[in-house]
Amino acid sequence: MIELISDTGERREMTINMGPQHPSTHGVLRLELVLDGEIIKKVKPHIGYLHRCFEKYAEEMDDYAKVIPYTDRMDYVSAMNQEHGYVVAVERMLELEVPERVEHIRVIVAEMQRIASHLLGIGAFGLDLGAFTPFLYLFTEREKILDIFEKVSGARLLYNYMAVGGLMRDVHPEFKEDVADFVKTFRPKIKELDNLLSYNKIFINRTANIGVLPVEVALNYAASGPVLRGSGLKWDLRKDDPYSIYDRFEFDIPVGSGEVGTLGDCWDRYIVRVREMEQSLRIIEQALESMPDEGDVMEAIPKRIRMKEGEIYVRTESPRGELGYFIAGDNSASPFRVKARAPSFVHLSMLPAISRGSLIADMVAIIGSIDIVLGEVDR
Amino acid sequence: MKSVEEILEYLSEKFPETEFEALQGDVGPARIKVPAPVIKDVAKFLRDDDRLLFNTLMCLSGLHYPKEEEMGVAYHIHSTKLGHSLALNVRVPEEKAEVPTVESIWKTADWHEREAYDMVGITFTGHPDLRRILCPYDWEGHPLRKDYEQQEFYRGVTTNE
Numbered sequence: 001m002i003e004l005i006s007d008t009g010e011r012r013e014m015t016i017n018m019g020p021q022h023p024s025t026h027g028v029l030r031l032e033l034v035l036d037g038e039i040i041k042k043v044k045p046h047i048g049y050l051h052r053c054f055e056k057y058a059e060e061m062d063d064y065a066k067v068i069p070y071t072d073r074m075d076y077v078s079a080m081n082q083e084h085g086y087v088v089a090v091e092r093m094l095e096l097e098v099p100e101r102v103e104h105i106r107v108i109v110a111e112m113q114r115i116a117s118h119l120l121g122i123g124a125f126g127l128d129l130g131a132f133t134p135f136l137y138l139f140t141e142r143e144k145i146l147d148i149f150e151k152v153s154g155a156r157l158l159y160n161y162m163a164v165g166g167l168m169r170d171v172h173p174e175f176k177e178d179v180a181d182f183v184k185t186f187r188p189k190i191k192e193l194d195n196l197l198s199y200n201k202i203f204i205n206r207t208a209n210i211g212v213l214p215v216e217v218a219l220n221y222a223a224s225g226p227v228l229r230g231s232g233l234k235w236d237l238r239k240d241d242p243y244s245i246y247d248r249f250e251f252d253i254p255v256g257s258g259e260v261g262t263l264g265d266c267w268d269r270y271i272v273r274v275r276e277m278e279q280s281l282r283i284i285e286q287a288l289e290s291m292p293d294e295g296d297v298m299e300a301i302p303k304r305i306r307m308k309e310g311e312i313y314v315r316t317e318s319p320r321g322e323l324g325y326f327i328a329g330d331n332s333a334s335p336f337r338v339k340a341r342a343p344s345f346v347h348l349s350m351l352p353a354i355s356r357g358s359l360i361a362d363m364v365a366i367i368g369s370i371d372i373v374l375g376e377v378d379r
Numbered sequence: 380m381k382s383v384e385e386i387l388e389y390l391s392e393k394f395p396e397t398e399f400e401a402l403q404g405d406v407g408p409a410r411i412k413v414p415a416p417v418i419k420d421v422a423k424f425l426r427d428d429d430r431l432l433f434n435t436l437m438c439l440s441g442l443h444y445p446k447e448e449e450m451g452v453a454y455h456i457h458s459t460k461l462g463h464s465l466a467l468n469v470r471v472p473e474e475k476a477e478v479p480t481v482e483s484i485w486k487t488a489d490w491h492e493r494e495a496y497d498m499v500g501i502t503f504t505g506h507p508d509l510r511r512i513l514c515p516y517d518w519e520g521h522p523l524r525k526d527y528e529q530q531e532f533y534r535g536v537t538t539n540e
Contacts, residue, residue, distance in 0.1 A: 048513040055498070056522050093406050219459060222435040222487040235459060310404025313438055313455040313466065326440045326453060329406065337523075341438040349490040378513060 012036055018363065020049055026124065026367065027374025031351075038359050043352045050378035058338035064090050064305040065164050067338065072158040074340060075376035077120050080113035080149075081318040082376075083162040088243050089314035089325040090164045093307060101295035102166050103245045107287045108179060109152065109161070110244075111280040115186070116145040117319035118273045125270060125368035126197050129206045134197045141189055148178050165300040176288055183281050183288075190278055198274060207270060208261030211354050211366035215264065221350045225321025225343055226276065227370055230256040230269030237317040244316075249286045251279040266369035273371070306333055313341075320344055320371060342376040380463045381431065383409040389431065393424055402468060410453075410466040418454075418469055419479040419505075425456065425465070426484055432458045433465065436485035441495030443473075445525040450476040450501050456485075471501070480506040498523040 018031040028049035034042035054074060058067045071086045072079040084106055091098060123138035146156045151172045153161040161168050172178075197203055213223070215231040228235050236253045238246040254275030256268025307329030315324040321343030330336040347370045355366050381389075383401060390399050390411070400412040413421050425433040433456040442451040447470075454467040469478055480503040482488045492503040493512040500521035503509055511518065519530045529538055 048511075048515070051513040053522065059523070095406070217486075219434050220486045222437060222485065233459070240459075240462070308405035310406035311410065311453060311466065311468075312407035313453075315437065322437065324438050324455070326438055326455065328442065328453075329404075337440065337442050339438065339440040345490065346487055349487065353486075 013041060020046075026372055027377075029348075029367075029372075029374055029377075031363070033360065033363070035360060038361070040355055040358055040360060040363060043355050043363075045348055045351055047348065047374070047377050050374050052379065054340060054379040055338055058335055060334070062334050064307065064333075064335060067335065068162065068164075069158070069160045071340070072160060073375060074342065074379055075117075075318065075320065075323075075344070075373045076157060077373055078113050078117040078319045079158050080109045080161065081117075081316070081323065083159070084110050084244070085314070085316040085318065085323045086325055087162045087164050088316055089312065089327055090305070092314050093310070093312050093327060093329060094164070094302070094305065096165050096300065096302070098165060099295050099297065099300055101292045102297050102300070104287050104291035105167060105171055105175075105297065106162060107244055107246065107249075108284055108291070109149070111283045111287075112145050112148065112179070112182075114280050114319045115277050116142045118277050119145075121319070121371040122193070122197070122270065122273055125365075125371070126203070128364045128368045129203060131197055131200070131203060134193065137189070137192070137196065141186055144182055144185075148175075148182065151175075151178070163298075163301050164305060165302055167297040170297045176291070179284060180288060183284055187278070187281060190274065193274060198271060204260050204267060206362075207266040207365055207369065210261075210266045210358065210362045211369060212262045213264040213269075213350070213354050217350070217353060218264070221353070222346055223321070223350060224346070225317065225319070226269055226272040227321060227343075227347050229253065229272045230369075231264035232256050232258075232268075237315055237322060241315060243314070246283075248290070249283045251282050254279065266365050269369045269371075304333065307331070307335070315341070318343060320373065320376070321347065340376075340379055342379065344370075344372040344374070344376045345379075348372050348377055380461060383411065383465065386425075386431065386465060387411060389428065390421065390424070393428075394421070408464075408466065410468050412468045412470065415469050415471050415478050418467075419481055419484065421467070422454075422481045422484040431463075432460045434458055434460060436481070436487050436491070437464075439481075439488055439491035439495065441499035441501050441523070443499050443524045443526075444470075448473045450499060452478055452495060452501060454481070476501045477504050478502070479504050482506055497521065500524060 014035050016033050020028045020030040030046040032044040071082040075082050119138040119142040123135040126134045150156050153159040213231050215233050218228050218231045234253045254272050309331050311328045313326045315322045324341035326339040328337040397417050402410045425431050435457050437457050438455040440453045449470045452469045457464045495501050497511040
């Protein structure tokens with residue numbers, strides 16, 4: 001929709017739609033932009049195009065375990081982390097002990113998934129800004145992770161692998177070697193990425209000082225994950241609200257520092273993801289070392305889950321940030337209420353605040369840097 | 380780090396006229412039940428008091444309790460400065476489901492409240508832009524109410540396959 005414009009007054013402004021079908025909105029997202037020339041005056045995001053009633057389905061299920069495949073479909077590029085969050089929440093409600101071997105496998109696949117998700121996020125971010133080559137290199141690496149996941153679970157994208165109290169099946173016999181091989185070959189690629197994209201002059205020009213998010217604003221909006229860390233706050237749920245067995249591993253929390261521009265700009269959010277992949281590799285290596293070789297991954301899975309009455313909110317660190325599950329039980333076999341608090345939903349709501357006054361071309365950089373997945377926004 | 384009992388004490392000191400209640404389910408941590416009219420003042424106090432500093436709202440969920448004929452809102456807040464978390468519950472009668480907004484306290488409540496309005500039909504009074512968020516603007520009813528019945532047609536198209 002284009003309105004008539006003149007040089008003065010309110011009619012100077014023009015309203016245009018970005019999306020719902022737009023290559024750099026990373027899904028079906030519509031942004032209503034009010035522009036003065038190329039300057040963005042106002043942004044109004046419209047979401048819901050991918051709404052699939054996850055919460056309604058969860059209530060209709062007659063078993064807590066049957067919700068797991070639906071969680072996969074929320075953030076479909078990090079399905080393992082979505083499942084992990086949900087099973088941790090249900091287990092905490094049931095006060096269920098999970099075998100060591102299961103915990104280790106979960107952490108390894110969750111961290112591999114984090115890397116895969118960041119590779120996609122970074123690759124697509126570069127692609128949005130005109131850097132085609134890094135995308136291809138990164139996708140080659142992501143493929144290797146998906147190959148391992150395929151051997152583990154039988155699926156490449158939506159795994160339905162984790163179960164309440166265990167795993168759907170044990171990993172294949174060469175799992176440890178496969179993962180160790182990947183870690184070895186992948187580590188030098190991060191250096192390559194730095195040369196190819198991170199310190200590329202054009203890339204820096206497009207991302208430094210753009211979409212600056214001050215840390216107080218980030219906290220007021222409850223931002224989390226790389227978006228919050230990009231603004232300089234050392235905050236990671238794997239350390240600050242530990243779940244699973246993350247408290248046993250040594251790793252650092254990379255934060256933004258305004259290295260090439262302003263603290264909390266698009267580049268800071270980007271570089272946090274790059275540095276995080278190195279830390280994930282460290283966690284994987286430690287987990288491989290301490291992972292027990294024997295053990296039944298299905299022994300602790302309850303035959304039937306009957307939840308007591310109560311409410312719980314459990315949050316885990318997904319690649320995009322704080323993934324929270326609010327679960328209310330009512331003494332029956334089906335959940336009374338399940339709400340998924342998706343990090344992308346929260347981050348997208350900040351968009352009007354951080355993009356006001358920037359150029360329309362920078363909008364693409366800002367959306368890419370907060371790395372949203374619309375499946376999770378709309379649920 | 381403050382316990383629920385301590386926080387309850389601070390609240391009773393600050394709001395002597397109001398009755399707060401600790402709720403404890405069979406599972407999960409204790410929650411504090413807050414009367415709907417004071418939720419905004421309570422939220423502001425929880426955010427700004429030096430002993431509490433709840434600077435982020437992690438999650439806000441709308442619920443429908445058909446047995447009690449009530450609607451509920453669950454707030455989950457956290458302090459990144461002091462490291463403690465708290466759950467607040469608000470209950471309002473079904474026929475007058477109105478809760479003051481906390482959007483001005485925690486900005487993230489903006490979209491969460493719109494979602495609760497869309498999904499269970501709670502009206503957040505004072506919200507600057509209370510529209511549906513996930514469903515189309517002209518959708519009928521609120522899908523997460525337990526008595527929800529899906530409309531047969533949407534803009535002339537059947538909704539059942």
